[in-house]
Amino acid sequence: MPNPHVLEQPIAAPTRKIHTITILGGHGKNRLPEPSRQVDLKMGDIVSVVGPTGCGKTTLINDIELYANGNTPTGRTVLINGDPLPEDYLSDPSSNPIALISQHTNFLSDLPVNVFLETHARIRGVASPVRAVEETVNFANQLTGEPIILENAMTELSGGQTRSLLIADAIVIGNSPIILLDEIENAGIHRTRALEMLKGYEKIFIFVTHDPRIALLSDYRIVMRDGAMQKLIVTRDEEKGVAQEIRKLDNLLLGLRQRIRIGEELDRAQLNQQLRELGYIA
Amino acid sequence: MPNSTNSFANWDTSPEREFMKLVICAGPPTCGKTTVLRQVTKRLLAKKLKVSFLKIDVQYADEDEIFQKEFSIPTRKVYSGELCPDHCTVMVLGDALQWAERSGADLLMVETAGLCLRCSPYVDGLLGLVVLEATSGMNLPRKIGPMLSLADVAVVTKIDLVSQAEREVFRARIQEAAPGTAIVESNALYGIGIEPLVRRIERAAEVEPPLFLRGNPPIGTCTICVGKKEIGWQSHFGVVRALENQNFYRGE
Numbered sequence: 001m002p003n004p005h006v007l008e009q010p011i012a013a014p015t016r017k018i019h020t021i022t023i024l025g026g027h028g029k030n031r032l033p034e035p036s037r038q039v040d041l042k043m044g045d046i047v048s049v050v051g052p053t054g055c056g057k058t059t060l061i062n063d064i065e066l067y068a069n070g071n072t073p074t075g076r077t078v079l080i081n082g083d084p085l086p087e088d089y090l091s092d093p094s095s096n097p098i099a100l101i102s103q104h105t106n107f108l109s110d111l112p113v114n115v116f117l118e119t120h121a122r123i124r125g126v127a128s129p130v131r132a133v134e135e136t137v138n139f140a141n142q143l144t145g146e147p148i149i150l151e152n153a154m155t156e157l158s159g160g161q162t163r164s165l166l167i168a169d170a171i172v173i174g175n176s177p178i179i180l181l182d183e184i185e186n187a188g189i190h191r192t193r194a195l196e197m198l199k200g201y202e203k204i205f206i207f208v209t210h211d212p213r214i215a216l217l218s219d220y221r222i223v224m225r226d227g228a229m230q231k232l233i234v235t236r237d238e239e240k241g242v243a244q245e246i247r248k249l250d251n252l253l254l255g256l257r258q259r260i261r262i263g264e265e266l267d268r269a270q271l272n273q274q275l276r277e278l279g280y281i282a
Numbered sequence: 283m284p285n286s287t288n289s290f291a292n293w294d295t296s297p298e299r300e301f302m303k304l305v306i307c308a309g310p311p312t313c314g315k316t317t318v319l320r321q322v323t324k325r326l327l328a329k330k331l332k333v334s335f336l337k338i339d340v341q342y343a344d345e346d347e348i349f350q351k352e353f354s355i356p357t358r359k360v361y362s363g364e365l366c367p368d369h370c371t372v373m374v375l376g377d378a379l380q381w382a383e384r385s386g387a388d389l390l391m392v393e394t395a396g397l398c399l400r401c402s403p404y405v406d407g408l409l410g411l412v413v414l415e416a417t418s419g420m421n422l423p424r425k426i427g428p429m430l431s432l433a434d435v436a437v438v439t440k441i442d443l444v445s446q447a448e449r450e451v452f453r454a455r456i457q458e459a460a461p462g463t464a465i466v467e468s469n470a471l472y473g474i475g476i477e478p479l480v481r482r483i484e485r486a487a488e489v490e491p492p493l494f495l496r497g498n499p500p501i502g503t504c505t506i507c508v509g510k511k512e513i514g515w516q517s518h519f520g521v522v523r524a525l526e527n528q529n530f531y532r533g534e
Contacts (some may be wrong), residue, residue, distance in 0.1 A: 066474060094450050105445050109420045116420075120447045123454045169447045176446075 018097050018177040019043055019081050021064065021204060026075030028228030029056070034074075036229035039222060041204050043177070046195075048215040049208045051224030057208045058102070060224065061180045064206065065100040074227065094124060099170035100180040107154035107162055113137070114150040121173050132173050139168035142197065143189040160188030167194065171201060178204045185211040192217075192247075213250050216243035248278055292380065293491050301488040302382065303389040306371075308403050308429050309413035310422075314439035315393050316345050317470040318413050318479075323353055325480045326389065334387035336378050338362060338371050338394040338403075345393060356385040367394060368401035372495055375405070379489055389483070402428035404496040409486035411479075415440045416452055416467075423455040428497040431460040435482060437475075438467045 021041045025034040041047055049057045059074060067085045068076045077084065080097070109116055114133055121129035133150075141147045143164035148157065157165065163184065170176050179198075184207065185191055195217050198205055207214050215221050220234040235243075252274055256266060275281045294300075309315045319335075326333050337345040337359040346357040358381065362370035371394055382390035394403045404410030412433035414422060417440050423430055430436060436456050441449055449467065456465055464482075468475030505518040515522040 072472075094453075096446070099446050101445075102442075104443065106443065107448060108417050108444055109448055109451070111420055116447070116451065119451050119454070123450050166445055166447075169445070174446060 017081075018204070020079075021178065022079040022082065023060075023064065023229070024077040024079070025229060026063075026068075026070070026072075026077070028074075028226045030226060030228075032228075034228030034230075036222070036231060039229065039232060041206070043204060044202055045220075046199065046205045046218045047207070048218040048221040049206065049224060050210070050215055050221050051230075055224040056227035057224050058182055059227065060222070060229070061100065061182060061206060061208055064178075065098050065180060097176060098178045098180060099174050099176035100182070101163070101166045101170060101184075102180075102182045103186070105166060107157065107165070110153045110155050112151050112153055113148060113157070113165070116154055117169065117173065120169065124173055124175070126173060136165070136168045136172040139172055139197070140164040143167065143194050145188075145190075158188070164189050171198070171203075176203070178206075180206045180208075182208045183210065185209060185214065212246050213243065216240065216246065252278065294383075295491075300383075300386075300388075302379070302387055303483070303486045304379065304392070304405060304408045304489050305389065305411065305483055305486060306392045306394065306403050306405060306408070307411040307413060308394050308433070310415075310418065310426070311395060313413050313415040313418065314470055315413045316348065318411075318437050318439060318468065318476070319391060319393055320349070320352065321468075321470050321473045321476040322480055322483065323349065323355070323391065324473075325476065326483065327353060327355070329480075329484070331484075332386055332388045334358075334382040334385050334390050336360065336382075336390065336392045338367055338374070338392065340367055340395060340397065356382070356387065366401070367397055368403050368499070371403045375493070390489075399426045399429060400500045402432045402497040404432055404434075406494045406496045407487055408489065408493070409434055409483065410496065411435050411437060412463075413437045413439055414456070416444045416449060420448070420451055420455060423452070423459040430456065430463065432497050433460065433463050435464045435466060435479065436460065437470075437479060438465060439470050441467045441475075442469045 019042070023039040023041075025037040028034050049060055051057055056074070063072050063074055063076045064078050066072060067078045067080070068074065069084050070077055107116075111119070117133040117136055118129045121132040126132045137148055137150060140161070141164070144160045146158065146161060148161050148165060167179075167181070167184075167189075170179055184194060191211065191214060195214065207218065209215055216235055216239055218235060220232055222232055223230045255274070259266060272281065307315055307319055323333055323335070333353070333355050335346065335349045335355060335357040337343045337357070339359065340362050343359050343361070346359040349355060350357045358378070360370060360374050365373070371392070375392070378392070379390060392403075402410070410433045412426075412430050412435075414426075414430070414436060416438050438449075438452065438456070444452075453465055453467075456463065466475050466479050468479070470476065504520055510518060515524050
């Protein structure tokens, strides 16, 4: 039976099972073809997009989210399982395999958290909406420092809580096979815990990031410059070793940050002690 | 009954006449109607369709100038002023169709402000669009009555600003309020989601008088409308309403 809510019925029913995304290169800001002509992402891949501010990282993930078909300013084409998606497939967001959590994405609904999540779970036909709400909030609470209260309005959530809940909802209730995350390091959530938890799900994750720790925890990274994909770098063992060292430094900084947050003062003796424990000074 | 005062008295009904479509677009203020219609117009003109544009608003509108400047097409505006804008639409639409016909249009696009949410401006058998912004809250589809439920297509704008989850809930609420209405999600600033809408407009029915308003207007003329401004139902008659007793008719 035709669905009255879709303007045009898809010609072929879209395949729900995603195996690959392919990005076919378009052109950079200088209108020249971008150096990387084709990037293939496989299910289970964790990919970072790196490059200086204004180099086109966000534009790249927007192209992916829009299933660009030569119709965006970059001229890129995005294929799912090797084929373009029919445009009207996108008109129903619940059948959209991609969830984008951008720096601007926000909750605007003033419904209480539990009512909203339960409504979303029901729309998605989740077998036990109440359990799904619980799981989503538990997931989000592991990412954020301040636990989310179920009765709070969505609009009352802090920046970190909002971002955590967006990620948790996309993963648990939305069950999106492809998740795009734009600069989660700025979102006030536990990055490493997020990455560890995300790795437990069979999905394609694409991170736009300036954070070396996230970039090196990825399987590979796309390097952007002047609006163009310059090259693809696979994270080698050498870099994974470096990542271990970065993790130590990062944890040191996070520890200092936490102390400042709770109102403590720092002193040189303590810092030296920590550096000594890490083996950086004698 | 055709007579000399009918605004369609001169409507060409000969078999060799040029056909014209009418698209009426409604939506709450600042929801993105104009942005959607600009994207649509750009594409219709590219397909060599001749478009005329009419804006109906209460007290301020500059969309006619925007469309004139951007597309060099025939445009007009009407201020409803002391009339209700949907009432005004019914009054002027016949003349507007003739104006568009004279200006050689293949399609008259009417942008109108839906205000009291009790009426809808759509015409029976001809295409009616409603534009809703995704950012306006999950309850909007439940609040705007026939402007949504009688529309053929609901265009949801500003989808890039809200979470995917909210887009889905918003969509479900539209489906619940308007089971027969098709939904298009769009980010009209970038022209995303506009193409299917354009194809729907190309398939839209042609104007064939007599035309009738699709929805039923509210009951009668009220004493407030005719100038009795005193507060309190005791001062009024016709369909009046007390706080406790929700709905009753009080004669003179």
